[in-house]
Amino acid sequence: MKEVRILEIKQSVFADNDRQAQLLRQELREKKLFLLNLMSSPGSGKTTTLMRTIEALRDTLKIGVMEADIDSDVDARTISQSGVRVIQLHTGGMCHLDAEMTRQGLEGLDPAELDLVILENVGNLVCPAEFDTGATKNAMILSVPEGHDKPLKYPLMFSVCDVVLVNKIDVLPYFDFDLEKCREYVHRRNPRAKIIPICAKTGEGMKAWTDWLLQEVRGEGYGEKT
Amino acid sequence: MHELGVVFHIMDSLEKVAVENEVTGISRVVLELGEVSTVIESYLHNCWQWAAKKRELFSEAELVVETIPARTYCEGCGQTYATVEHGKICPCCHSPDTWLLQGNEFNIKEIEVY
Ligand SMILES: Nc1nc2c(ncn2[C@@H]2O[C@H](COP(=O)(O)OP(=O)(O)OP(=O)(O)O)[C@@H](O)[C@H]2O)c(=O)[nH]1
Ligand SMILES: [Mg+2]
Ligand SMILES: [Zn+2]
Numbered sequence: 001m002k003e004v005r006i007l008e009i010k011q012s013v014f015a016d017n018d019r020q021a022q023l024l025r026q027e028l029r030e031k032k033l034f035l036l037n038l039m040s041s042p043g044s045g046k047t048t049t050l051m052r053t054i055e056a057l058r059d060t061l062k063i064g065v066m067e068a069d070i071d072s073d074v075d076a077r078t079i080s081q082s083g084v085r086v087i088q089l090h091t092g093g094m095c096h097l098d099a100e101m102t103r104q105g106l107e108g109l110d111p112a113e114l115d116l117v118i119l120e121n122v123g124n125l126v127c128p129a130e131f132d133t134g135a136t137k138n139a140m141i142l143s144v145p146e147g148h149d150k151p152l153k154y155p156l157m158f159s160v161c162d163v164v165l166v167n168k169i170d171v172l173p174y175f176d177f178d179l180e181k182c183r184e185y186v187h188r189r190n191p192r193a194k195i196i197p198i199c200a201k202t203g204e205g206m207k208a209w210t211d212w213l214l215q216e217v218r219g220e221g222y223g224e225k226t
Numbered sequence: 227m228h229e230l231g232v233v234f235h236i237m238d239s240l241e242k243v244a245v246e247n248e249v250t251g252i253s254r255v256v257l258e259l260g261e262v263s264t265v266i267e268s269y270l271h272n273c274w275q276w277a278a279k280k281r282e283l284f285s286e287a288e289l290v291v292e293t294i295p296a297r298t299y300c301e302g303c304g305q306t307y308a309t310v311e312h313g314k315i316c317p318c319c320h321s322p323d324t325w326l327l328q329g330n331e332f333n334i335k336e337i338e339v340y
Contacts, residue, residue, distance in 0.1 A: 009334040094231045127228045
């Protein structure tokens with residue numbers, strides 16, 4: 001007969017990943033490499049915003065991009081047209097990236113020469129919020145057609161974000177999106193979140209965003225390898 | 227799918243625990259899941275069954291999920307109430323100034339091993 005015994009574990013399912021993420025964040029700090037985790041629902045404008053961001057900062061910072069997609073490399077090909085280094089991470093059907101996958105991805109980018117790596121996470125408002133990637137800062141994009149009540153429906157995502165980009169403001173006249181309400185709801189979840197309205201299509205508001213990002217990168221003493 | 231990723235994470239963590247404790251097999255895994263966590267229990271069971279077949283350590287392991295009820299605390303009147311029933315507005319004083327006390331947990335509680 002088998003002798004059974006009980007082992008008490010008493011730890012959060014996310015505890016292991018949280019530990020690895022914390023470790024990665026620490027290592028990145030020592031290497032002065034800034035990792036930005038960019039999250040949103042599918043189609044909110046991550047890739048379009050990324051292209052604009054690269055355009056604005058490429059002369060100031062050495063940028064690399066990691067594209068996480070469940071099963072395609074469409075976005076990676078788009079980004080590669082901008083000339084920056086990009087790699088595609090396949091999540092193998094998974095809805096999020098964890099710290100270990102992020103670490104492996106970074107190794108493939110040859111990060112020693114980079115100042116800023118931007119990770120385009122899987123399009124999803126639930127799972128990426130629960131798995132800390134180890135990023136230095138978290139950004140999310142909420143686009144106007146999705147509605148201003150999203151912060152109430154996806155509280156965790158909004159509470160882990162340092163900055164919320166409200167994208168597609170060019171279509172504000174056609175939707176009942178209320179920017180003030182949106183601000184209020186976001187700040188209810190996360191009082192320190194910075195909110196920046198942008199239009200990735202026309203470039204409106206992009207300077208406020210890239211200024212914020214550059215300041216964050218510089219502020220931490222990152223991006224000063226050269 | 228979220229639940230599948232979560233199941234892999236649980237199994238990864240428990241494989242480490244098994245090595246540390248010189249365990250040869252796991253007969254039961256007990257999780258604690260908050261009522262308002264983002265994980266859906268029935269999906270969790272489905273994913274578990276699928277993944278357990280692929281990992282020897284778990285091939286005999288039964289999954290038990292214990293539910294933690296969600297409770298919200300009201301700053302307005304100091305009462306606590308059932309979150310699922312009443313949401314973010316306090317049913318006693320109608321204050322929106324409330325926060326979740328418990329119910330978004332997702333823990334590995336214990337395992338039965340041999
Ligand atoms: N009107 C308008 N359309 C935009 C804007 N930004 C992006 N789009 C459009 O929205 C669609 C999706 O944009 P993407 O940048 O591919 O979005 P994404 O978040 O990377 O999408 P996934 O990677 O598939 O999740 C495209 O057709 C873009 O042209 C904007 O500011 N205004
Ligand atoms: Mg994209
Ligand atoms: Zn009350």
